[in-house]
Amino acid sequence: MAQVNDLVNRTLAAATDAPEPLAVEAYITAAREFFTNTALWRADVSSFTPEGADGDFAISTGKDDEEVYDLTFVQNGETRLLRSNLERVYRERGRGGEARYYAVKTRRVAAFAPTGVDSSNLTAIGLVRPTIQALDIDDDIAATYHTVIEQGAMAYLFMLPNQSWTAPEVGGAYRQTFIAAMDDFIARAVHSGTDDVPRRAPIARGS
Numbered sequence: 352m353a354q355v356n357d358l359v360n361r362t363l364a365a366a367t368d369a370p371e372p373l374a375v376e377a378y379i380t381a382a383r384e385f386f387t388n389t390a391l392w393r394a395d396v397s398s399f400t401p402e403g404a405d406g407d408f409a410i411s412t413g414k415d416d417e418e419v420y421d422l423t424f425v426q427n428g429e430t431r432l433l434r435s436n437l438e439r440v441y442r443e444r445g446r447g448g449e450a451r452y453y454a455v456k457t458r459r460v461a462a463f464a465p466t467g468v469d470s471s472n473l474t475a476i477g478l479v480r481p482t483i484q485a486l487d488i489d490d491d492i493a494a495t496y497h498t499v500i501e502q503g504a505m506a507y508l509f510m511l512p513n514q515s516w517t518a519p520e521v522g523g524a525y526r527q528t529f530i531a532a533m534d535d536f537i538a539r540a541v542h543s544g545t546d547d548v549p550r551r552a553p554i555a556r557g558s
Contacts, residue, residue: 352416353493355379355486362501366508366516374508379485381503381529385496386480387420389536392492394419394477410477416485419477499532 359374366374386392394412410419481488502525508514509522 352487353490355488358488358493358497358501359504362504362508365505368515369508374504375486377504377507378500379481379483380507382485382488382496382500383480383483385500385503385529385533386478388533390421390478391496391536392479392489394479395475410475412477412479414487416482416487417479417489418482420480421478422475499529499536502532503529 355375355378356371359371359378362374362377363369363371410422411417412419506522506525506529509516509518509525511517
């Protein structure tokens with residue numbers, strides 16, 4: 352795992368008076384925005400741990416610094432379910448028969464409706480981002496996306512008001528670079544698929 356305080360050296364050198372904890376916060380904020388918007392950090396979920404009410408299953412990467420914020424489901428190796436945002440519904444795109452619905456209720460928990468679905472034939476691709484309190488990031492993810500995340504962190508710091516290092520024009524330039532890089536990653540993923548996306552499989556499950 353890459354430690355975030357080791358990833359913010361250039362950010363601290365640019366915003367010379369900024370404290371390290373604030374630079375870490377800026378980096379994680381940018382990382383969360385980047386992965387939420389691009390959905391490029393993915394991990395396979397091949398089993399589910401029953402939790403709480405009937406039909407609820409815990410979903411986790413097994414690391415405190417990571418959260419699964421959305422899912423794409425696959426049933427029996429071929430049935431794909433539409434991806435949506437948390438607290439919305441997935442409708443099975445099956446080959447006839449009654450539709451089944453799967454709703455992600457909260458981070459880490461998937462509720463299957465109707466209850467009684469055999470989860471042994473259900474897998475999912477989890478979309479991952481660092482938690483807001485994260486201090487570490489997966490090595491492969493950091494190596495692949497550090498440069499663009501760093502631009503977002505710079506933007507965050509320089510656009511903070513009433514600081515000795517505040518520079519809105521500089522922050523705005525970093526922000527434009529960050530957004531352009533996100534758009535480029537999204538466009539490339541749409542054009543060529545996501546086969547080259549760093550991905551861990553399978554991931555740990557449970558609460």
